[in-house]
Amino acid sequence: RCLRGIEQNPVWTGSLNGAFELAVKKYDGAKMGSFLHSRSPGDKVEIKGPFVQYKYEPNQYKHITLVAGGTGITPMMQLIQQIFRNPEDKTKVVLLYANRSEQDIIFRRRLDKLAQAAPERFEVHYVVEDAPEGWKGTTGRMDLDFLKTRIPAPSDDSFVLVCGPAGMMETISGTKNPDRSQGELRGVLRDIGFSSANVRKL
Numbered sequence: 001r002c003l004r005g006i007e008q009n010p011v012w013t014g015s016l017n018g019a020f021e022l023a024v025k026k027y028d029g030a031k032m033g034s035f036l037h038s039r040s041p042g043d044k045v046e047i048k049g050p051f052v053q054y055k056y057e058p059n060q061y062k063h064i065t066l067v068a069g070g071t072g073i074t075p076m077m078q079l080i081q082q083i084f085r086n087p088e089d090k091t092k093v094v095l096l097y098a099n100r101s102e103q104d105i106i107f108r109r110r111l112d113k114l115a116q117a118a119p120e121r122f123e124v125h126y127v128v129e130d131a132p133e134g135w136k137g138t139t140g141r142m143d144l145d146f147l148k149t150r151i152p153a154p155s156d157d158s159f160v161l162v163c164g165p166a167g168m169m170e171t172i173s174g175t176k177n178p179d180r181s182q183g184e185l186r187g188v189l190r191d192i193g194f195s196s197a198n199v200r201k202l
Contacts, residue, residue: 054161054200056082058089062157067142067172069098069164073106075202076163084114084122091121094151098127098142098168102135125150142172144188154193162189163202176201 039045056079064083066076076095083089099105111124126137127146138146152158162173169175174186185196 053202058086059091061091061159063092063152065151065160066095067160067162069168072164073097077107093122095124096142096150097124101130102128102132144191147188148192154198158198160189160194160199161202169201173199173201
């Protein structure tokens with residue numbers, strides 16, 4: 001079966017010989033999620049790739065901020081693991097991760113464990129729209145005030161990657177062009193003072 005025009009980001013590939021790890025969340029009406037969740041162990045699925053969206057170079061920047069919404073965490077998780085499995089990489093990472101509810105947070109255990117293990121290099125900030133009683137993260141949506149107080153100021157040593165639903169992308173950075181090129185930088189990151197040279201939309 002062929003599902004055209006649907007991209008999936010591996011969570012990790014580096015230490016898996018001849019394999020890669022995907023995280024696929026099933027949504028009502030989602031073509032890829034519904035298809036893969038209907039497969040059984042041993043079924044075969046044809047894939048095509050990889051297609052490089054962003055080529056990371058260790059220590060290219062002192063600070064990297066990852067802004068993710070929902071399943072937009074998957075390419076961020078791949079990058080986070082690549083950075084922290086390399087003992088020579090000293091890059092500091094801030095992850096800003098938004099979801100509808102606390103239950104929707106993917107990889108929370110892995111992320112919290114890494115934040116505890118490397119607090120001087122990795123920070124994670126969770127944002128949920130529907131917060132339960134006792135929630136200690138941020139409630140609502142990511143906006144100008146939220147980002148300004150949590151990411152390093154724009155500079156040649158600071159880089160931002162953004163991935164999430166179209167509405168979040170439009171608010172934070174602007175969406176990609178229809179042809180998947182980066183398009184004009186808009187939104188909160190432009191208002192903060194970032195330029196397109198230091199922002200990548202995934």
